[in-house]
Amino acid sequence: MTTTEQIQTTKYGIPIDESFAKAASEESIQKTAAALKARNFQVEVVDTPAAARAFVISILPKDQSIFTSTSETVSLSGLDEDINKSGKFNAIRPQMMKLDYKTQRREMLRMGAAPDVVVGSVHAITEDGRVIAASASGSQLGPYAGAAGRVIWVVGSQKLVPDLDTAMRRLQFYAYPKEDARLRETYGMPSALLKILIVNGDKPGRSTVVLIREPIGF
Numbered sequence: 001m002t003t004t005e006q007i008q009t010t011k012y013g014i015p016i017d018e019s020f021a022k023a024a025s026e027e028s029i030q031k032t033a034a035a036l037k038a039r040n041f042q043v044e045v046v047d048t049p050a051a052a053r054a055f056v057i058s059i060l061p062k063d064q065s066i067f068t069s070t071s072e073t074v075s076l077s078g079l080d081e082d083i084n085k086s087g088k089f090n091a092i093r094p095q096m097m098k099l100d101y102k103t104q105r106r107e108m109l110r111m112g113a114a115p116d117v118v119v120g121s122v123h124a125i126t127e128d129g130r131v132i133a134a135s136a137s138g139s140q141l142g143p144y145a146g147a148a149g150r151v152i153w154v155v156g157s158q159k160l161v162p163d164l165d166t167a168m169r170r171l172q173f174y175a176y177p178k179e180d181a182r183l184r185e186t187y188g189m190p191s192a193l194l195k196i197l198i199v200n201g202d203k204p205g206r207s208t209v210v211l212i213r214e215p216i217g218f
Contacts, residue, residue: 132197
């Protein structure tokens with residue numbers, strides 16, 4: 001549980017609890033994996049981001065549209081480069097980047113709204129198998145929830161939490177301040193914790209969770 005002593009602040013003055021950066025125990029990983037499977041999520045547990053990268057590439061279709069949601073995990077794992085820059089996949093994001101954000105933003109959003117496959121990450125998974133993602137814009141939440149044909153989430157074990165209350169604290173005191181710092185440093189603008197998606201389960205075969213024992217992303 002978050003305590004006052006654990007809370008520090010980012011250089012932008014946002015409270016942050018770095019205890020949420022710690023890798024989960026093997027017991028927690030296995031418990032979470034079993035709970036996810038019971039809720040119809042497919043689960044692959046791997047040791048490293050490199051192993052997750054190889055697994056995801058091995059299951060991606062070459063003949064369907066693939067959208068990578070904005071994600072530090074996807075970027076750091078190398079999947080962003082594999083999917084969007086290799087030329088091996090029907091990637092949506094390179095097509096979006098050809099458009100003008102100021103004048104064609106709606107068209108950009110429509111392109112990413114209902115891909116055949118979305119590859120991204122989430123901000124917390126509870127040990128009873130619930131998946132939680134937060135967003136300022138909400139653009140990735142629609143595909144996650146139902147608009148995408150398939151969902152692949154790549155998730156570091158530090159995102160595993162005991163319950164929904166702890167998941168919400170993780171959003172507030174770790175994922176949000178990290179994303180806020182990233183946006184400020186990259187684009188000169190703050191983030192905001194505006195929209196939260198809780199996925200309690202899915203139809204069989206639609207969603208895959210790749211759990212990485214090593215921490216990655218936030």
